[in-house]
Every structure is written in structure tokens, then in C-alpha cells.
Amino acid sequence: MPHRLFETFLFLNICRFGQGNPFTKRMFRNRLYEKKRIVFIDQCVTCFFFCAAQAKNYPHGRSHSISVAEAKKLPDNAFVVLEGEIVGRAKYDDDKYWFKDNTGRIKVDVDEDEVVFKRRVQLIGEVDRNDGQLEIDVDRVHFIH
Missing domain, CATH: 2.40.50.200 (Bacterial OB-fold)
Structure with a gap:
């Protein structure tokens, strides 16, 4: 978390004051987007496995009642x-x-x-x-x- 805040702060300062070349700006922007993408994919995978584990406990094939x-x-x-x-x-x-x-x-x-x-x-x-x-x-x- 502290690294993310530092990188965001550094990226905003570079963009704001115009220091650094366009390649550096693009590199920081791509890193931030890549981290957001990884976090999103991680959350999707976690949700998928949680739902799959819950579905295993209640098989949908037997929805009719028995005596x-x-x-x-x-x-x-x-x-x-x-x-x-x-x-x-x-x-x-x-x-x-x-x-x-x-x-x-x-x-x-x-x-x-x-x-x-x-x-x-x-x-x-x-x-x-x-x-x-x-x-x-x-x-x-x-x-x-």
C-alpha cells in the first residue's frame, strides 16, 4: 500500500510539473493501470472460487423433493x-x-x-x-x- 501511494504521488507530480519525458509518464501510468487490472482479476478469481465452493454444497441436479x-x-x-x-x-x-x-x-x-x-x-x-x-x-x- 505505501508503495502504491508513493508511485501515485510521484506520477501526479511528474504530470503536474511537466518534469520527466513522455516515456516516464507513460511508464508510471501503465504501471498503475496494470496494478488495477491485477487487483480486479484477483477479485474475480476469488469470487469465482467462492461461488464454486458454495455450489458444490447444494447440487442443482436434485431440485425435486423426495419422500x-x-x-x-x-x-x-x-x-x-x-x-x-x-x-x-x-x-x-x-x-x-x-x-x-x-x-x-x-x-x-x-x-x-x-x-x-x-x-x-x-x-x-x-x-x-x-x-x-x-x-x-x-x-x-x-x-x-
Whole structure:
């Protein structure tokens, strides 16, 4: 950063007082534009990799919902989209609820502050199998009208 400020100051002084030949002025101007271009490209690459990493966690190929019966057969960390209702709170757990559709019910872990019961929702998350217990670790909740 201090080098950039010094080069900018030097470039402005050369242009302002007319000291130095046109080649020197062009050289400083090109350096500044090149640095701006490199910073812009670096930001674009960083943004691309961040978006790619986020997209990896939510595969777009599986946007249709599956049933609770199908979700129970999936392996650990499998991506799921479920549609149904949250019917009640699981006993002895703060943010664990029971989710129900036409094929059965399953325990879900929802980190939302407000959970609405008996309203049709779409849950996006992944299967979590711990010590023989099966639950869905919910990342997003969408209300269906």
C-alpha cells in the first residue's frame, strides 16, 4: 500500500510539473493501470472460487423433493429436499422437530428461530446418521403457499 501511494504521488507530480519525458509518464501510468487490472482479476478469481465452493454444497441436479421413506434409505451426508409439515417438537431437544409427509415422519434439526407447525414447508439439508439415529440436518426452510 505505501508503495502504491508513493508511485501515485510521484506520477501526479511528474504530470503536474511537466518534469520527466513522455516515456516516464507513460511508464508510471501503465504501471498503475496494470496494478488495477491485477487487483480486479484477483477479485474475480476469488469470487469465482467462492461461488464454486458454495455450489458444490447444494447440487442443482436434485431440485425435486423426495419422500421421507426415500430419505431414510439414503447414506450419511446425502443431499435431500423434503416437502411436508413440521408437526411437533422432539422431546428433550431444543432445535429438533418431527417432520411428516405422506410416507412417514423423520426427526429434523432446524436452526431457525421461529418454526411454524402444521404449515407446508420445503426443507433443504442433508442426512445425518449418528449412533444409529437418523435425522435431517436442515440448512434452509422454504414456506410453500
